[in-house]
Amino acid sequence: MTLKKFTVTTARGMLPVLQQELTHLGIEKIKPTSGSIGFIGSLTQAYQVCLWSRVAIRVLMPIAHFAAKDTDALYEGVKMIPWENHILDENSTIAVDFHHFRSKIKHSQFGAQRVKDAIVDRFIEQIGQRPSVELREPDVRINVYLAHNQAKISIDLSGDSLHKRGYRLSPTTAPLKEHIAALMLYQAKWPQLARRGSGFLDPMCGSATFVIEAALMAADIAPGLSRDYFGFLYWKQHDKQAWQTIKADAIRRRQAGLSRLPTIRGCDKDASAIKAAADNIAEIGLSEYIELEQIDFTSNPVSHLPERGVILTNPPYGQRIGSQQDLPQLYYQLGELVQTSLPSWQLGLITDNEALLKQIKLPVQQQYAIDNGPIPCQVIHYAAQRGERWQTRAKD
Ligand SMILES: C[S@@+](CC[C@H](N)C(=O)[O-])C[C@H]1O[C@@H](n2cnc3c(N)ncnc32)[C@H](O)[C@@H]1O
Incomplete structure (x- = not known):
């Protein structure tokens, strides 16, 4: 089983509860940081966090880390990443979320644009065609966190905030998250x-x-069981078998749980x-x-x-x-x-x-x-x- 690093984010004040949830899911190598929790585990465990965590917001899988003092360095660093291993083909859609903290690049939209350009240019050079941009529910959502001019590039496995369980059809004036x-x-x-x-x-x-x-x-119903969108479903390395197995287990647990x-x-x-x-x-x-x-x-x-x-x-x-x-x-x-x-x-x-x-x-x-x-x-x-x-x- 290949182990990878993951980062799970949540809201202010929720890290201790998130840590308990991860431990409950059997994740052992957990490292809390100031605003998120890192863990080393399998892709199946990352899927389980997406399906079962009630307080997580996003599950990120870092794929590259490099210095980026300006947008040219950011562009070059992103272009070096083998995106053809993550994005299925030119018919796929992508979106880029860009966050910065104490860095020279201070314009999120421009940062995201340069990251998108680098991915698209690499695709055009490799296969002559390019993926398109889709801000809502893209096939692959890319998360860029630039802190102290160090860029961390991740695949956002959650795709959309995990607090959205898929049941909110009719919101009222002030729904609680x-x-x-x-x-x-x-x-x-x-x-x-x-x-x-x-x-x-x-x-x-x-x-x-x-x-x-x-x-x-x-x-005992998994909060993500009614969601029909996650960021890994159309990602090139998606493990369909692992996902079907944990979803089937969640469906069984739901049936048993409803009786009590x-x-x-x-x-x-x-x-x-x-x-x-x-x-x-x-x-x-x-x-x-x-x-x-x-x-x-x-x-x-x-x-x-x-x-x-x-x-x-x-x-x-x-x-x-x-x-x-x-x-x-x-x-x-x-x-x-x-x-x-x-x-x-x-x-x-x-x-x-x-x-x-x-x-x-x-x-x-x-x-x-x-x-x-x-x-x-x-x-x-x-x-x-x-x-x-x-x-x-x-x-x-
Ligand atoms: C802030 S909202 C609750 C939002 C809710 N937690 C959600 O996630 O959608 C407050 C609700 O209290 C209801 N409310 C206010 N006074 C009430 C009362 N005396 N009896 C019953 N409901 C009342 C309002 O109609 C409103 O729907």
């Missing part, structure tokens, strides 16, 4: 709790990101959010496993839920949706829901609004920073308070 929902579920120990029959509730589910990710995790799903429920007061949620849930084939209700959780009692469970939610926080004056009461009622109706449940939420957090009169279990797109946010996990202390705190 899938890998953030997955991180919060891991931090709430949802996989372990689901195995013991705990329930899951998102009382403000929007387009259903939390409930879908909770179901995928609890049923606990109660998973999403609620939202908005009809269009419930419609988007239902469409997304249907797209990933989970309609019969996830309960959806169009209700305002502040004025409707919860019923038919297990004694223990996890609430994770992404309430409006005023930046994108939600009227500022109603929000303190909404946050207060979220804490009250746990305290009075679901006292053996835990609550976790993501918000950018520290002031609103004061409205939740529950003891904090853990807190960490995360970016929801461009918005820096806090994630806070709470548990219920003992009865009398809740009365005292609620009056504060």
Whole structure:
């Protein structure tokens, strides 16, 4: 078995969880760096990361490393790479992502253009014809990272960000990114709790990101199983046999996992959010496993839920949706829901609004920073308070 080097990227704050996932996949030679994790392993293991990681963003396979102080050196270095070993033929499509850090080349678009020119010129010299450029879902996506004038050229095996699971048909106004929902579920120990029959509730589910990710995790469904595009599928060295084997195993695990799903429920007061949620849930084939209700959780009692469970939610926080004056009461009622109706449940939420957090009169279990797109946010996990202390705190 040939071993290669790979680099896996993720968002700020997610590296420790990513490292645990890689270890869980049986990858041993792992080396965390400042913004990514490197590992030495087989191509099959890289495919497994693409299929199974819930928090990874990209899986890159470096193929060349050289000094590039200017665009001519970049062009020459890229042209030396035997692209005919990676790009199938002149009918293939390519795209170039260019990132720079403390380097003389500071123009990403121009850098990407020179890299593309070098690949195309090599093809024309070798076979007289050239591959074309396709920015969305190219056959081969090339990643260039230029740091301190050293270029690292990689094949992007993920092809598109891995947080896109393939189920988001109808986004609502402010959907949470899938890998953030997955991180919060891991931090709430949802996989372990689901195995013991705990329930899951998102009382403000929007387009259903939390409930879908909770179901995928609890049923042992690979998050990439519904994707029909990866960056390796049309790459010349793609190992079809290895991919078919790990996909077949994931399909078997899905069938077994669906038979042991606990109660998973999403609620939202908005009809269009419930419609988007239902469409997304249907797209990933989970309609019969996830309960959806169009209700305002502040004025409707919860019923038919297990004694223990996890609430994770992404309430409006005023930046994108939600009227500022109603929000303190909404946050207060979220804490009250746990305290009075679901006292053996835990609550976790993501918000950018520290002031609103004061409205939740529950003891904090853990807190960490995360970016929801461009918005820096806090994630806070709470548990219920003992009865009398809740009365005292609620009056504060
Ligand atoms: C930020 S969005 C949730 C986004 C969701 N996590 C997703 O990924 O699509 C907040 C949602 O809370 C819902 N909401 C606000 N107040 C509510 C209430 N009192 N009861 C139920 N849903 C509510 C809104 O309709 C909106 O869909």
